[in-house]
Amino acid sequence: MPDPRVQKLAELLVKYSTKVKPGDKAVINTPSAGLPLARAIYLEVLKAGAHPVVMPRGDYEDLLYRHGTDEQLQFIHQPQRHITENYDARFAILADDNTKKLSTVDPDRMVVYDRARTDLMKTMMKRSASGDLKWVVAPFPTSAMAQDAEMSFEEYENFVYSACMPDLKDPIGYWGTQSARLQKVIDWLKCRKEVHITAPETDLRLSIADRKFVKCDGQFNMPDGEVFTGPVENSANGHVYFSYPAIESGREVTGVRLWFEDGRVVKATAEKNEKFLLKTLDTDEGARRLGEFAIGTNEGITKFTGEILFDEKIGGSFHLALGAGYPETGSVNESAIHWDMVCDLRRGGEIRVDGDLLYKDGKFVIDV
Numbered sequence: 001m002p003d004p005r006v007q008k009l010a011e012l013l014v015k016y017s018t019k020v021k022p023g024d025k026a027v028i029n030t031p032s033a034g035l036p037l038a039r040a041i042y043l044e045v046l047k048a049g050a051h052p053v054v055m056p057r058g059d060y061e062d063l064l065y066r067h068g069t070d071e072q073l074q075f076i077h078q079p080q081r082h083i084t085e086n087y088d089a090r091f092a093i094l095a096d097d098n099t100k101k102l103s104t105v106d107p108d109r110m111v112v113y114d115r116a117r118t119d120l121m122k123t124m125m126k127r128s129a130s131g132d133l134k135w136v137v138a139p140f141p142t143s144a145m146a147q148d149a150e151m152s153f154e155e156y157e158n159f160v161y162s163a164c165m166p167d168l169k170d171p172i173g174y175w176g177t178q179s180a181r182l183q184k185v186i187d188w189l190k191c192r193k194e195v196h197i198t199a200p201e202t203d204l205r206l207s208i209a210d211r212k213f214v215k216c217d218g219q220f221n222m223p224d225g226e227v228f229t230g231p232v233e234n235s236a237n238g239h240v241y242f243s244y245p246a247i248e249s250g251r252e253v254t255g256v257r258l259w260f261e262d263g264r265v266v267k268a269t270a271e272k273n274e275k276f277l278l279k280t281l282d283t284d285e286g287a288r289r290l291g292e293f294a295i296g297t298n299e300g301i302t303k304f305t306g307e308i309l310f311d312e313k314i315g316g317s318f319h320l321a322l323g324a325g326y327p328e329t330g331s332v333n334e335s336a337i338h339w340d341m342v343c344d345l346r347r348g349g350e351i352r353v354d355g356d357l358l359y360k361d362g363k364f365v366i367d368v
Contacts, residue, residue, distance in 0.1 A: 002036070003157075005161045005165070005168070006036055006037055006040050006140075007040045007043075007044075008165060008168065008171065009037065009040070009138065009161065009164055009165065009222070010037060010040035010041045010043070010044045011044050012164070012165065012171045012172060012175075012218075012222065013041060013044075013091060013136050013138055013222060014041060014044035014045055014047075014048055015044070015048075015172065016171070016172045016175060016218060016219075017134075017136040017138075017218055017219055017220070017222055018089045018091070018134040018135070018136055018219075019134065020044075020045055020048040020050045020088075020089050020134075021048065021049070021050065021088075022048065022049030022050060023049065023050060023051070024045075024048070024050040024051065024088040024089050025050070025051050025053075025086070025087045025088050025089070026045050026050050026051065026052045026053070026087065026088065026089040026090070026091065027052075027053055027054075027055055027083050027087050027089070027090050027091070028041050028042060028045075028052060028053070028054045028055070028091045028093070029055050029056070029057040029090065029091065029092045029093065030054065030055075030056065030057060030091075030092075030093040030095065030140075031056065031057060031058040031059050031093065031095050031096065031097065032056070032059055032097075033095040033096065033097040033140070033142050034093035034094070034095030034140040036140065037093055037095070037138070037140040038054050038091075038093060041091050041093075042054060045089075050088075050089070055079075055083075057092065057093075058096065061102070062101050062102055062105065064113075065102065065105040065106075065109050065110065065113070066105060068109075070112055073109060073112045073113045073116065074112060074113070074115075074116035075116075076116065076117065076120065080120070081120065084120050084123055084124055084127075085123055085127075087133070088132070088133065088134065089133070089134045089135065090133065090134075090135040090136075091135070091136055091138065092135065092136070092137045092138070093137075093138060093139070093140050094137065094138070094139045094140065094145075094307065094309055095139070095140040095141075095142050095145075096142060096144050096145055097142055097143075097144050098144055099144050099145065099148050099250060099306070100250050101250060102249045102250030102251070103250045103251050103252075105249070105250075107275065107276045107279035107280065108279060110249055110279075110280075111279060111280070111282070111283050114283050114336035114337055115283060115284060115336050116336075117336055118284065118334065118335065118336040121324050121334075121335070121336055121338070122324075122334055125324060125325075125326055125327055126327055128220075128326070128328070129326065129327040129328035134219075135220060136219070136220055136221065136222055137220070137221050137222070137309055138164070138221075138222040138309075139160050139164075139222075139307065139309055139310075140160075141153070141156050141157045141160045145305075145306075145307060148305065148306035148307065149303070149305035149306060149307070159305075162300065163223035163298065163300055163301055163310060164222050164223045166300055175217050175218040175224070176217075178217050178218070178224075178225065179215060179217035179218075181297075181368050182215035182216070182217055182225075182227055182297060182368075183215060184366070184367065184368045185213075185215070185227050185295075185297075185364065185366070185368055186213050186214075186215050186227060188358070188366050189208070189213045189227070189229075189353065189358075190213075192208060192353045192354050193207060193208060193209040193354055194206070194207055194208070194209075194353065194354055195207075195208055195231075195293065195351065195352070195353050196351070196352045196353075196355075197240070197318065197349070197350070197351050198349065198350050198352075199241075199243075199343060199344075199345055199347075199348060199349035199350070200241065200243075200347070200348060200349075201239070201240075201241035201257065202238075202239065202240045202241050202343065202349075203238045203239060204236065204237070204238035204239065204240045204260065205235075205236070205237050205238055206231040206232070206235045206236040206237075206290065206293060207231060207232035207235035208229055208231060208232070208293070208353075209232060210232075210330060211229045211230055211231065211232065211329055211330040211331070212229060212328065212329050212330055213227050213228065213229045213329070214227065214228055214229065214326070214328060214329060215227050216228065216294075216313075221309060221313075223298060223300075223301065223309070223310065223313060224298065224313060225296060225297040225298025225299075225300075225301070225313040225315070226294045226295060226296050226297055226298075226312065226313055226319075227294065227295050227297065228292050228293065228294030228295075228326075228329070229292070229293055229294075229329045229330075229331075230290075230291055230292060230293075230325035230326055230329035230330055230331025230332075230333065231263075231290045231292075231293050231331075232263070233263050233289050233290070233325075233331070233332060233333050234262050234263035234264075234289075235262075235263050236260040236262075236263045236264075236289075236290055237260055237261060237262065237263075238259075238260060239257065239258065239259045239260070240257070240258050240260075240320065240343065241255075241256070241257050241343065242255075242256040242257075242258075242341040242342060242343050243342075243343050243344045244304050244311060244317075244341075244342040244343070244344065245304075245306070246270075246277075246339065246340075246341040246342075247306060247307075247308060248276075248280065248337075248339050251273050251276050252272065252273065252306070253270045253272060253273040253274075253276060253277050254270065254271050254272040254273070255269075255270055255271025255272065256268070256269075256270045256277060256341055257269045257270070260290075263289050263290065264288050264289055265281060265288040265289075265322070268281055280322075280337060280339065281322070283323075283335065283336055283337050284334075284335050284336055284337075285335075286323055286324065286333045286334045286335030286337075287322055287323050287335045287336075287337050287339075288322070289322070289323075289333050289335075290320055290321065290322065290325070290333070291321045291322065291323050291324045291325030291326070291331055291333045291335065291338055292319075292320065292321035292325060292326065292329075292331075292338070292340070293318070293319075293320055294312065294318060294319050294320075294321075295317075295318050295351065295359065296312060296313045296314045296315055296316065296317040296318065296319065296342070297313070297315060298313040298314065298315050299315035299316075300315070301313050301314050301315060302314065302315065302316075304342075308340050308342075311342050312340045312342055314342065314344070315362065316344060316345055316346040316361075316362025316363070317342050317343060317344050317345060317346075317362070318342075318343055318345055318349075318351065318359075319340050319341060319342040319343065320340070320341055320343075321338050321339060321340045321341070322335075322337065322338075322339045322341070323335035323336070323337035323338045323339055324336070324337065324338045344362070345359065345361065345362045346361055346362030347361070348361065349361065349362065
């Protein structure tokens with residue numbers, strides 16, 4: 001018997017996250033393991049009077065990385081470019097049946113692939129900032145993802161759907177309430193200039209002058225729960241230690257430490273997969289600068305799962321993203337990568353803004 005929560009999630013993604021309208025062109029990118037959710041989204045898009053198409057993602061990239069020539073790695077298929085430039089909505093489903101299948105791929109080949117898609121990344125972010133492209137990333141539980149989270153499959157299913165729809169009877173109403181809560185944080189941050197983050201092995205300053213904070217209330221990610229901005233590109237100074245593993249393309253990079261001078265990573269180390277970290281930092285000039293600073297606000301997500309869609313929202317954490325910034329924040333950093341790295345602030349961490357305390361030991365000290 002189909003899980004009714006799948007259709008309920010699809011309805012939330014179509015009606016709330018992307019607000020699909022009659023006549024919209026919508027693409028659903030999914031691995032084969034995510035087809036049940038893709039079918040449910042497809043149905044909801046049809047009900048909305050729009051035009052859905054399903055395209056695979058994640059099932060074949062390992063073959064391309066391992067066996068493709070540089071020319072094949074750099075080739076961009078016309079349908080992919082056309083959809084990025086012209087479609088109105090995009091649903092990206094996360095449903096890995098093997099989360100480690102790219103872990104032995106040569107990092108240099110990934111860099112070649114990513115560099116060729118810099119313009120596509122830029123186009124997607126510009127269209128998103130203007131409102132021309134509505135998109136959302138959402139999970140569909142798999143056994144592989146449950147294993148990474150160190151849960152049984154049933155536990156992981158419950159975790160996923162509870163994080164996305166804490167109020168199963170009225171999920172849209174729930175996210176509307178969270179939106180109002182996050183707006184209080186946005187209002188407090190408005191017109192402020194400097195962020196100072198301190199935590200174990202972390203002392204980092206960055207400018208947010210003339211930058212806009214954005215609240216994440218289920219419009220682009222599901223589950224959601226963060227406020228973020230794009231720091232001034234040449235402003236980050238200091239050092240940061242990421243207490244959680246940084247996962248990218250199936251590789252788990254642990255114990256990441258970064259040192260910044262005038263906005264640029266000048267030194268980077270990792271306890272595991274350091275070579276991959278350094279190669280990725282050399283993808284392009286923008287890869288060594290920050291595209292995002294964010295505070296996780298989802299108090300229902302308390303445990304690291306190995307899936308960034310959840311982990312960057314952990315209540316009591318902050319994260320930084322190396323690479324491309326979101327234009328709607330004022331960021332002008334361009335890169336083929338956007339790599340989120342998460343740090344727990346619940347044990348001695350603080351965030352001060354213009355000297356005023358905003359966050360201590362993983363909790364807001366202002367009224368939210």
